[in-house]
Amino acid sequence: MIRVKNLSKSFNNKTIIKNISCQFERGKTSLIIGQTGSGKTVFLKCLLGLHDYEKGEILFDGVNFKTISEYEKMKLKSSIGTVFQGSALFDSMTIEENVMFPLKMFNNLPFDEMLDRVNFVLKRVELENSNKKMPSEASGGMQKRVAIARAIVNKPNYLFCDEPNSGLDPKTAIIIDNLIKEITEELNITTIINSHDMNSVMEIGEKIIFLKNGKLKWNGSNKEIFSTENKDVLDFVYSSNLYKKVRKTYLNQ
Amino acid sequence: MKFLYNIGLYFLMLKRMLRKPTKWRVMKELILKDTNDTVINSLGIISFVSFFIGGVITIQLALSTTGSFYPDYLVGYATRETIILEFAPTIISIIMAGKVGSFITSSIGSMRVTEQIDALEVMGINSINYLVFPKIIALMLYPFLISISMFLGILGGMAACVYGGYSTMSAFIDGIQTDFIPFHMTYAFIKTFIFAFILATVPSFHGYYMKGGALEVGKASTKSFIWTCVTIIIFNFLITQMLLG
Numbered sequence: 140m141i142r143v144k145n146l147s148k149s150f151n152n153k154t155i156i157k158n159i160s161c162q163f164e165r166g167k168t169s170l171i172i173g174q175t176g177s178g179k180t181v182f183l184k185c186l187l188g189l190h191d192y193e194k195g196e197i198l199f200d201g202v203n204f205k206t207i208s209e210y211e212k213m214k215l216k217s218s219i220g221t222v223f224q225g226s227a228l229f230d231s232m233t234i235e236e237n238v239m240f241p242l243k244m245f246n247n248l249p250f251d252e253m254l255d256r257v258n259f260v261l262k263r264v265e266l267e268n269s270n271k272k273m274p275s276e277a278s279g280g281m282q283k284r285v286a287i288a289r290a291i292v293n294k295p296n297y298l299f300c301d302e303p304n305s306g307l308d309p310k311t312a313i314i315i316d317n318l319i320k321e322i323t324e325e326l327n328i329t330t331i332i333n334s335h336d337m338n339s340v341m342e343i344g345e346k347i348i349f350l351k352n353g354k355l356k357w358n359g360s361n362k363e364i365f366s367t368e369n370k371d372v373l374d375f376v377y378s379s380n381l382y383k384k385v386r387k388t389y390l391n392q
Numbered sequence: 393m394k395f396l397y398n399i400g401l402y403f404l405m406l407k408r409m410l411r412k413p414t415k416w417r418v419m420k421e422l423i424l425k426d427t428n429d430t431v432i433n434s435l436g437i438i439s440f441v442s443f444f445i446g447g448v449i450t451i452q453l454a455l456s457t458t459g460s461f462y463p464d465y466l467v468g469y470a471t472r473e474t475i476i477l478e479f480a481p482t483i484i485s486i487i488m489a490g491k492v493g494s495f496i497t498s499s500i501g502s503m504r505v506t507e508q509i510d511a512l513e514v515m516g517i518n519s520i521n522y523l524v525f526p527k528i529i530a531l532m533l534y535p536f537l538i539s540i541s542m543f544l545g546i547l548g549g550m551a552a553c554v555y556g557g558y559s560t561m562s563a564f565i566d567g568i569q570t571d572f573i574p575f576h577m578t579y580a581f582i583k584t585f586i587f588a589f590i591l592a593t594v595p596s597f598h599g600y601y602m603k604g605g606a607l608e609v610g611k612a613s614t615k616s617f618i619w620t621c622v623t624i625i626i627f628n629f630l631i632t633q634m635l636l637g
Binding site: 187188189209212213214215216217219221223224225227228229230231241243244245299 | 417418425506507508510511515516517
């Protein structure tokens with residue numbers, strides 16, 4: 140579980156994240172949603188330790204990231220898997236080498252054992268015969284799946300995904316969403332997804348956090364988001380006619 | 393102010409590079425890859441440039457030292473001194489700033505743009521150690537490249553001199569052997585080691601701390617080339633003053 144207490148972050152005296160408190164539970168898929176510029180990415184980067192923050196604390200299963208030693212930080216980071224918006228695959232390595240990378244860095248396993256693990260996770264993301272391909276030879280959806288495979292190969296406790304289905308067609312986006320949800324349940328990990336894709340919100344948002352102008356405006360589940368009367372959420376989630384109709388149908392049922 | 397800030401940031405980068413070293417099993421592969429990218433892949437261009445510039449230096453020296461007033465061996469002597477003291481260590485390093493420096497900046501800069509450096513950081517890997525340290529170790533083989541440049545420069549000079557009819561081979565070889573000061577080789581290789589360190593770290597700094605997108609990668613490469621040249625030229629002056637002055 141990840142608990143965030145009164146988190147604030149500024150850039151050049153401009154406060155981007157304003158006193159956010161929330162928690163993300165193990166075995167559940169949590170979504171951070173909000174408009175562009177609402178502070179989602181900054182919030183996620185604070186959680187990942189890529190941005191230093193001025194106020195508040197982030198506790199990973201009770202461990203405060205800021206107060207632990209460098210060695211403990213490194214250990215904690217090795218238990219975090221991350222899927223970046225642009226996949227962030229190492230373009231000089233093959234898909235197999237990309238997925239094997241965290242194993243090489245944090246384990247002393249023999250090569251054959253590492254390869255077995257790589258093949259297992261590649262099979263899990265349905266990329267069995269792509270070991271020797273370069274990332275540039277893979278499609279956007281494949282790259283995302285490789286990024287997921289790399290993120291889970293080291294059996295992480297936490298999985299962070301920054302807009303995992305951006306730039307993907309709706310069908311592939313749903314496949315990626317479902318894959319992340321299934322992996323979260325299988326490995327019983329804490330998963331946090333940064334998204335503004337409403338399909339993801341409806342499909343896999345077991346816990347949703349809505350940010351606006353750096354403030355937490357609403358939190359709940361994908362069931363509760365249909366019935367909420369929060370104006371900010373309604374403005375954002377139901378801005379399209381299609382979703383207005385979806386909500387109306389849901390409420391009528 | 394920004395200039396001083398960047399100098400401070402450069403030294404902080406070097407300090408951070410020494411913390412949390414990458415596993416030897418991985419580092420070994422990185423060093424071999426960077427040796428191939430920076431040193432081995434530069435052999436062709438360095439050999440080509442050295443041979444022909446050596447020839448041009450000799451022709452120009454021969455043309456400006458004609459007449460009975462000058463001894464026959466002077467062309468060989470002057471070619472050797474020019475190539476060993478200045479051409480091979482300094483001019484080749486400036487060429488390398490363009491070839492290897494731009495490559496280092498653009499490859500690290502592209503990794504920054506595509507969040508690959510962020511990916512390394514969130515995995516708990518010291519990205520500076522992972523990216524910069526193997527390049528420094530790889531470029532410690534740079535003196536090997538400079539030795540080849542010295543040899544081919546003098547060989548090119550000899551070929552141009554003999555086949556151009558400016559002097560005889562025995563006079564040129566006499567010149568090469570006349571008043572040879574072994575410390576000049578030590579001086580040249582001390583310079584080369586320092587330039588190798590500059591060639592690995594200054595372009596890495598510009599790539600690592602670049603901000604923006606693909607266009608900025610190009611701008612960072614240009615900036616890195618300028619600053620690598622400036623640093624090499626300043627250090628060339630300081631080392632020469634300290635060791636030969």
